[in-house]
Every structure is written in structure tokens, then in C-alpha cells.
Amino acid sequence: MKFFIDTANLSEINEANELGILDGVTTNPSLMAKEGISGEEEVNEHYIKICNLVNGDISAEVISTNFEGMIIEGQKLAKLHENIVVKVPMIKDGVKAIKWFSDKGIRTNCTLVFSPGQAILAAKAGADYVSPFVGRIDDITWDGMELISQISDIYTTQGYHTEILAASIRTPKHIVESAELGADVITAPLKSILGLLNHPLTDIGLAKFLADHEKVSKS
Ligand code: G3P
Numbered sequence: 001m002k003f004f005i006d007t008a009n010l011s012e013i014n015e016a017n018e019l020g021i022l023d024g025v026t027t028n029p030s031l032m033a034k035e036g037i038s039g040e041e042e043v044n045e046h047y048i049k050i051c052n053l054v055n056g057d058i059s060a061e062v063i064s065t066n067f068e069g070m071i072i073e074g075q076k077l078a079k080l081h082e083n084i085v086v087k088v089p090m091i092k093d094g095v096k097a098i099k100w101f102s103d104k105g106i107r108t109n110c111t112l113v114f115s116p117g118q119a120i121l122a123a124k125a126g127a128d129y130v131s132p133f134v135g136r137i138d139d140i141t142w143d144g145m146e147l148i149s150q151i152s153d154i155y156t157t158q159g160y161h162t163e164i165l166a167a168s169i170r171t172p173k174h175i176v177e178s179a180e181l182g183a184d185v186i187t188a189p190l191k192s193i194l195g196l197l198n199h200p201l202t203d204i205g206l207a208k209f210l211a212d213h214e215k216v217s218k219s
Contacts, residue, residue: 102126
């Protein structure tokens, strides 16, 4: 399973990258806004900075909601760097745009996916990645992980090649469950990725090892 970080914050991207386990980055307009990045030029420059930091797929989202606009924006984004994957929302024009990009060899990530039906459409249109938002489904007391499981079963049964990118990850548990259920990729905030490190028995065990070593060195 690939690990992407879900942020536009360069120092967080660096920290995850330095762990050596980072395979890519996802961003969205909200994450860009959180960093105070705005305007086409500034946004594009920021994508290039991210591409230069991380050797992996970098999702860059279109703002347009009509087919023509998405095509213009997506082509510009794809030209910024070979690792850019154009992120397109799961709406009618988005499906058309994904098919168009796919035919032209421009890679896409279909975002804002909340149902198995939407995931089937994304795969049929030729999306490289489909992004089910597990945390936002949990937020409305449905089961985000159930969606990962359903999409995984459908894609296996149908032989679709679209990669399942579990998004809106909020906890280390979401990451572990995504791995169990067959997600190809998770994208998570740094906090959730680092949360995988934690276990009290590791801390207790390490403290004991070091204390025992210290006892002998002093004797
Ligand atoms: O990858 C999608 C993600 O950025 C949405 O996460 O936490 O805003 O639901 P969240």
C-alpha cells in the first residue's frame, strides 16, 4: 500500500518524506487555502515546489466545474511536472473530463467519492485513482471503511485497474483498516501517519533495554 500525505504544508511534507516511506502527496483547494496559497500563479508555483520535494504522484485539483474549464485547467496542471495527477470531482462533467484526460494519457484522481456507484463510474471513465472520503462518511454516522471494502470487492471482481486511494483519513486506525481491506493507497495528515509509530510497550521495552545496558556499563 502506498503512503501519500494529505497536505499542502511544505514542512509537513518534508518531515514525512524524511521518514523514507512517502510515495506521493494529495492537495485540495481547502488545503491550499489553509497555507494561504491563492491565485493561479502562486498555486502552480506551490505545486512545483511539492513536486521538487517528493518523488511520487502529486494530486493537483481543478477548480472548474464544467467540462471545458476542467480540460483547460487540467492540461495546464499536467504540464507543470510529469508527476502531477489531475484531481477531478465526481460530477457529470468530471466523469467526461476524466475520460477525456484518460484518452490523452493525462493521469487523474477522481475525488469526492462517497458511494460504490460513483467508484464504478470513475473506473469506467479511466481514472488512475479513485478517492473515497472515509472520514467524512464516518462524520455522518455511516461506515467509511465499508465503502473501501465494497469498492475493493467490485474492482477485483470486475478487473478494474483504478487504484483505490483511501482519503479523508483521520486516524492511524483508518490507515490500518484501509490496508486490511485492500486500499492501494492511503492519503493522510502527518499526525495520522506518525500515530502508527505509537505503542506504550515499545516505550516501556526501550526504556528497559537502555536501563539494563546502563547498569552493566557502570559496573
Ligand atoms: O483527501 C481528502 C481530504 O483532504 C479530506 O479530508 O479531513 O477534510 O475530510 P477531510
